[in-house]
Amino acid sequence: MRVVVVGAGLGGVAAAVGLHRLGHQVTLFERGAELREAGTGIVVMPNGLRALDELGLAEDVRGHVMHATHFGLRDRRGRALLLTDLVRAQQLVGAPAMIDRADLHRALRAPLPPDLVRTSTPVERLEADPTGVTVISDGHPVARADAAVAADGIGSRLRAQLFPGHPGLRRTGRLDLRGVLPRPAGLAADLLASQLVDRRSGAEFGLFPLGEDRLYWFTDSDLRGAAPTAEEARRQMLSLMADWHPLVPALIEATPPADIYVDPISRLAEPLPSFAAGRIALLGDAAHAMPPDLGQGASQAFQDAAALTRHLAGAEPADVAQRLLRYDAERRPSANRMMRAASRQSRLTSQTGVAAWLRDTMLRAIPSRLATRPLIALWHA
Numbered sequence: 001m002r003v004v005v006v007g008a009g010l011g012g013v014a015a016a017v018g019l020h021r022l023g024h025q026v027t028l029f030e031r032g033a034e035l036r037e038a039g040t041g042i043v044v045m046p047n048g049l050r051a052l053d054e055l056g057l058a059e060d061v062r063g064h065v066m067h068a069t070h071f072g073l074r075d076r077r078g079r080a081l082l083l084t085d086l087v088r089a090q091q092l093v094g095a096p097a098m099i100d101r102a103d104l105h106r107a108l109r110a111p112l113p114p115d116l117v118r119t120s121t122p123v124e125r126l127e128a129d130p131t132g133v134t135v136i137s138d139g140h141p142v143a144r145a146d147a148a149v150a151a152d153g154i155g156s157r158l159r160a161q162l163f164p165g166h167p168g169l170r171r172t173g174r175l176d177l178r179g180v181l182p183r184p185a186g187l188a189a190d191l192l193a194s195q196l197v198d199r200r201s202g203a204e205f206g207l208f209p210l211g212e213d214r215l216y217w218f219t220d221s222d223l224r225g226a227a228p229t230a231e232e233a234r235r236q237m238l239s240l241m242a243d244w245h246p247l248v249p250a251l252i253e254a255t256p257p258a259d260i261y262v263d264p265i266s267r268l269a270e271p272l273p274s275f276a277a278g279r280i281a282l283l284g285d286a287a288h289a290m291p292p293d294l295g296q297g298a299s300q301a302f303q304d305a306a307a308l309t310r311h312l313a314g315a316e317p318a319d320v321a322q323r324l325l326r327y328d329a330e331r332r333p334s335a336n337r338m339m340r341a342a343s344r345q346s347r348l349t350s351q352t353g354v355a356a357w358l359r360d361t362m363l364r365a366i367p368s369r370l371a372t373r374p375l376i377a378l379w380h381a
Contacts, residue, residue: 001025001317002145004135006123006158008035010042010101011284011301012151013108018055018309019149020112027143028112029135031122037105039261040178041208041216044104046094046379048299051306060107064099066209068193071375073349073363076198076205078191078245082363085372086193093379096295098208098216100180104298118142123152125161128278132317146317147324148280149308151301154266156286162277170269172291172346175223177233177262179255183215191247197349199356203240204349205248217251220265220293220350227264230257267291267343271336276324281308288335293345294378300335307331334381341378 001024005016008030016028044052044061052058066086073082086095126148127134127141135143150158160168195206203221210216219237228236234257241248268289275287284301311327312320351359 001147001312001315001320002132003027003147003149003312004029004133004143004145005149005151006126006135007151007153007284007286008032008109008117009151009153009284009301010037010105010108010298011305012149013105013112014052014055014057014302015149015151015283015305015308016116017057017108017111018305019312020116021056022309022313024312026116027145028117029121029123029137029143030117030119033120035105035109035117035119037101039101040180040259041098041210042101042104042298043208043295044097044099044302045296045299046096047381048296048302049094049097051299051302054306055302055309057108057111061097061099061104064097064211065095066098066193068209070190070193070368072194074191074194074196075360076196076241076244076248078194078196078247080364081197081360082366082371083368084375085368088372089376089379092376096379098210100210124157126150126158126280128280133279146279147312147315147320149283150280150286151283152286154285154289156282158280159272159282159286162280162282163272166272167269169266169289171223172265172267173223174265174291174346174350175221175227175233175262176265176292177219177230177237177260178216179218179252179260180210180214180216181251181255181259183209183213184254187215188247191245195349196244196248197356198244199352199360201240202350202352202356205241205244207247207251215251217255218292219252223264227262230260230262233262234260265291268339271339272332274328275304275332275335276321276328279320279324281324281327283308287331288339290339290342291346292342293349294338294342296338296342300338304331304335338381
């Protein structure tokens with residue numbers, strides 16, 4: 001069966017590999033001139049690792065499993081608010097992996113034969129009819145397939161085509177900065193795998209180990225107006241976080257602007273009515289763009305890819321629409337629950353004033369044992 005995948009991000013590549021390994025004739029379309037993934041670090045949660053296991057793509061990623069003992073929420077000074085027992089969670093549902101985005105993309109695309117990839121091919125639309133799907137690029141048909149996968153990212157053009165009445169993306173009013181730098185000597189291990197929050201400003205700072213010798217950090221703060229440049233955002237964060245734990249401004253200052261990525265945070269304004277439209281399936285951010293607060297974006301895309309591959313196993317062209325409805329029935333409820341949970345987490349950690357003081361007071365009262373249960377449930381999803 002002929003299948004086209006539009007978008008060569010992490011989820012699109014994983015789906016293309018899975019479908020190719022099933023024996024389908026796969027073509028992967030990418031608007032960029034080459035297959036690559038820019039960015040910093042990325043956390044693959046245990047549920048995402050299990051999906052990569054199903055696709056036969058987890059071996060390299062599991063070499064980057066984190067060995068921290070706790071995930072934690074802390075105040076801006078680094079004092080514990082809520083600590084989860086990562087060792088206990090790992091025993092029950094597995095451990096997350098922290099990996100460089102570019103390294104992850106290379107590992108995922110390695111099994112895909114180069115002749116299945118068409119770069120520099122922006123797909124404008126997919127024209128579906130009862131017998132198949134036509135891929136349109138630059139106003140001309142460039143391929144014909146029995147099924148298509150729209151994995152064209154958070155700003156998906158194909159999502160807007162398939163659901164013209166959907167409101168699309170909505171900015172959350174938050175700004176995400178991400179950076180990577182060499183790990184300094186003598187770093188306090190208790191701050192790794194931590195997220196610091198400030199009840200005065202609602203800003204956040206997260207820190208994770210990236211291999212043995214690098215660190216990945218991110219900030220989340222209010223965004224008013226247009227997104228700043230990396231240098232402007234860096235200066236803003238240094239001013240905003242000057243009186244935080246000393247490590248925070250030190251790491252931001254030590255990261256060159258060229259190694260800092262700036263993104264206004266967006267999410268789907270409302271869930272999609274379906275992840276399938278006839279012979280076309282949506283996957284990853286195109287289907288369920290969510291805030292990054294739970295670190296589930298990539299893992300949900302991998303679960304999409306695994307489910308799609310499973311439901312298209314042994315499929316014939318006449319089966320496609322029904323098989324994709326099964327994919328939708330499996331993935332949409334779960335992914336939409338995660339999208340709502342990520343939005344709740346974003347609201348919780350960005351609170352200010354009295355609401356944030358009450359939040360911090362309640363979080364300090366929760367024992368680690370109880371705090372770990374929601375984490376296990378999240379990673380079991």
